[in-house]
Amino acid sequence: MSRVKGREQHIPSHFSQGERFAMKEALKGAIQIPTVSFSPDDINTTAQAEFGEFIRTVFPTIFKTRFIQHEVIGEYSHLFTVQGSDPSLQPYMLMAHSDVVPAPDEGWEVPPFSGLEHDGFIHGRGTLDNKNSLMAILQALELLLIRNYIPRRSFFIALGHDEEVSGQNGAQKISALLQARGVKLAFIVDEGNFILDGFIPYLKKPFAMIAVSEKGAIDLKLQVNMTPGHSSAPPKETSIGILAAAISRLEQTPLPNMFGSGPLKTTLQELANEFPFPANIVLRNLWLFGPLVSRLMERNYITNALVRTTMALTMFNAGVKMNVIPPMAQAIINLRIHPAQTVQEVLELVKNIVADDRVQFHVLTAFDPLPVSPSDHQALGYQLLRQTIQSIFPEVNTVAPGICIGNTDSRHYTNLTTSIYRFNPVYLHPQDFRSIHGINEKISVQAYETQMKFIFEFIQNADTYQEPIPHLHEL
Ligand SMILES: CCCCCCCC/C=C\CCCCCCCC(=O)N[C@@H](CCCCN)C(=O)O
Numbered sequence: 001m002s003r004v005k006g007r008e009q010h011i012p013s014h015f016s017q018g019e020r021f022a023m024k025e026a027l028k029g030a031i032q033i034p035t036v037s038f039s040p041d042d043i044n045t046t047a048q049a050e051f052g053e054f055i056r057t058v059f060p061t062i063f064k065t066r067f068i069q070h071e072v073i074g075e076y077s078h079l080f081t082v083q084g085s086d087p088s089l090q091p092y093m094l095m096a097h098s099d100v101v102p103a104p105d106e107g108w109e110v111p112p113f114s115g116l117e118h119d120g121f122i123h124g125r126g127t128l129d130n131k132n133s134l135m136a137i138l139q140a141l142e143l144l145l146i147r148n149y150i151p152r153r154s155f156f157i158a159l160g161h162d163e164e165v166s167g168q169n170g171a172q173k174i175s176a177l178l179q180a181r182g183v184k185l186a187f188i189v190d191e192g193n194f195i196l197d198g199f200i201p202y203l204k205k206p207f208a209m210i211a212v213s214e215k216g217a218i219d220l221k222l223q224v225n226m227t228p229g230h231s232s233a234p235p236k237e238t239s240i241g242i243l244a245a246a247i248s249r250l251e252q253t254p255l256p257n258m259f260g261s262g263p264l265k266t267t268l269q270e271l272a273n274e275f276p277f278p279a280n281i282v283l284r285n286l287w288l289f290g291p292l293v294s295r296l297m298e299r300n301y302i303t304n305a306l307v308r309t310t311m312a313l314t315m316f317n318a319g320v321k322m323n324v325i326p327p328m329a330q331a332i333i334n335l336r337i338h339p340a341q342t343v344q345e346v347l348e349l350v351k352n353i354v355a356d357d358r359v360q361f362h363v364l365t366a367f368d369p370l371p372v373s374p375s376d377h378q379a380l381g382y383q384l385l386r387q388t389i390q391s392i393f394p395e396v397n398t399v400a401p402g403i404c405i406g407n408t409d410s411r412h413y414t415n416l417t418t419s420i421y422r423f424n425p426v427y428l429h430p431q432d433f434r435s436i437h438g439i440n441e442k443i444s445v446q447a448y449e450t451q452m453k454f455i456f457e458f459i460q461n462a463d464t465y466q467e468p469i470p471h472l473h474e475l
C-alpha cells in the first residue's frame with residue numbers, strides 16, 4: 001500500500017463501561033423511533049423529525065464542534081461536513097440511512113420497534129439495515145471528538161432518510177448540492193456487504209466481501225385490460241388468467257446465467273485458498289471448472305442472485321367484485337440486473353418470455369448496474385477498508401471484492417467519485433440475511449460495539465494514509 005504517516009496521534013479504541021452502556025442505549029433509542037418509508041410519497045415524517053431531534057440529543061459534541069457543519073437536506077436527511085486540517089488530502093464520505101422498511105408485529109419474537117435487549121442482542125427493525133451504521137458512525141465521531149480528535153482529512157457524513165424508497169429527496173439532493181459546491185471525493189463507504197459466514201458450503205471460515213458494484217434494478221408493472229361483464233357468462237380467459245399465466249412463464253424461465261462476467265470471478269479466485277481440496281483447485285481453475293461452479297451457485301437462492309438477473313413477483317392486484325369479470329389485472333415485478341446486462345437487454349428478454357401482446361409493460365423505475373470501483377492496491381478506499389478489517393477482525397483471512405445484490409443510496413453519488421465501497425463491518429449469517437426486510441432483525445451488542453470501534457479506527461486510518469503512489473512501472 002501507500003506511504004504511511006506516523007501514528008503518534010492515534011487514539012486507542014478503548015471505551016469505558018459507561019460509554020459502552022450509553023452507546024447501546026443510544027442504538028435502542030434509535031430503533032424505537034419508527035422511521036418507516038412505505039413509498040416515496042408515504043414516509044413517516046413525524047418519526048423522521050423526532051429522529052433528527054434524537055441525534056442532536058445523543059451526540060451533542062458533534063453538533064457543537066466548530067469544524068463540523070451540519071445541514072438538513074430534503075427536510076429529514078442530514079449532511080455533516082467535517083473539516084480536516086490538511087486541505088491537500090481529498091475528502092471521503094461515510095453513508096448510512098435512517099429510514100427502515102415496514103415491520104408489522106406478526107412473526108416477531110419481540111415488537112419490531114421495541115429496541116429490546118435480550119440474550120445479548122438488540123432486537124428490532126433497522127438493527128442491521130441500517131440504523132446500526134448510522135448510529136455507529138455518529139457514535140464513533142462523538143467519542144473521537146470527546147478525546148479531542150482533529151481530523152487531517154476532511155470527510156462528509158451523509159445520512160439519507162428515504163433510501164428504502166429511492167433516495168430522491170435525500171441522497172439525490174445531497175449529491176446535487178455537493179456537486180454544485182465542486183466537491184470530488186476520494187471514495188465513499190456505504191452499507192451493502194458484510195463479513196459473510198456460512199453462505200458457501202465447505203467454506204468454514206468467514207470472509208469479508210467489499211461490494212465494488214451493485215446490481216441494477218427495474219420495477220416493472222405488467223397490466224392486462226379486458227372488458228368487464230357478468231361473471232355468469234365468462235369469456236374463455238380473464239385478465240387475471242392471462243396475467244397469471246404470463247407471470248407463471250416468467251417464474252418458470254430464469255434469465256440466463258451470466259457467471260464468468262463481472263467481479264464474481266475475482267471474488268471466487270480470491271477465496272480459493274480458504275477452501276479445502278478439491279474445491280480450492282476448482283476455484284483456481286475457473287477457466288476449466290466455470291460451468292460446474294456456475295451450476296452449483298444456481299442451486300442456492302442467495303448465490304443464484306450473484307450469477308443472474310433475478311425476478312421477484314412482489315405485488316398482484318385484480319378484480320373489483322366477486323361476480324364481476326375483472327376489467328384489469330396488474331402485477332409488479334422487481335428485477336435485479338446482473339452487472340453484465342443492461343435495462344434494455346433485460347426488458348427484451350422479459351417481453352420475449354411473456355410473448356403475449358395483451359400484456360402491457362410499464363417501467364416504473366430502472367437503472368443499469370453500477371460501475372465497478374477499483375480494488376487494486378492503489379485504491380485508497382478499498383485498501384483502507386482492508387487494513388481496518390485486518391486490524392479489527394484478525395481472524396478474517398480473506399477480504400475480497402464482490403457485488404451487492406441489493407441497492408444502496410451510494411448509487412446517487414457516481415457524479416462525485418468512481419470509488420464506491422459497500423461494506424458493513426458486521427458478521428452476517430444466512431439467518432441474519434433473511435431478517436433484513438424480514439422478521440426478527442437483530443444485532444448483538446458485541447457486534448454493534450465492534451462496528452463502532454471499526455469506524456473509530458477507520459476515520460483515523462484515513463488520516464494516516466496519503467494518496468497511493470503509483471508503481472515504478474507506471475511512472
Ligand atoms: C460468493 C459469495 C456469497 C455471497 C452471498 C451474498 C450475501 C448477501 C449479503 C448481503 C446483502 C444484503 C443487502 C443489503 C443492502 C440492501 C439495502 C436495501 O435494502 N436497499 C433497497 C433499496 C430500495 C430502493 C428503492 N427501490 C433494496 O435493494 O431493495
Ligand SMILES: [Zn+2]
Nearest residue numbers: 129130163191
Ligand atoms: Zn439499507
Ligand SMILES: [Zn+2]
Nearest residue numbers: 101129164437
Ligand atoms: Zn433495506
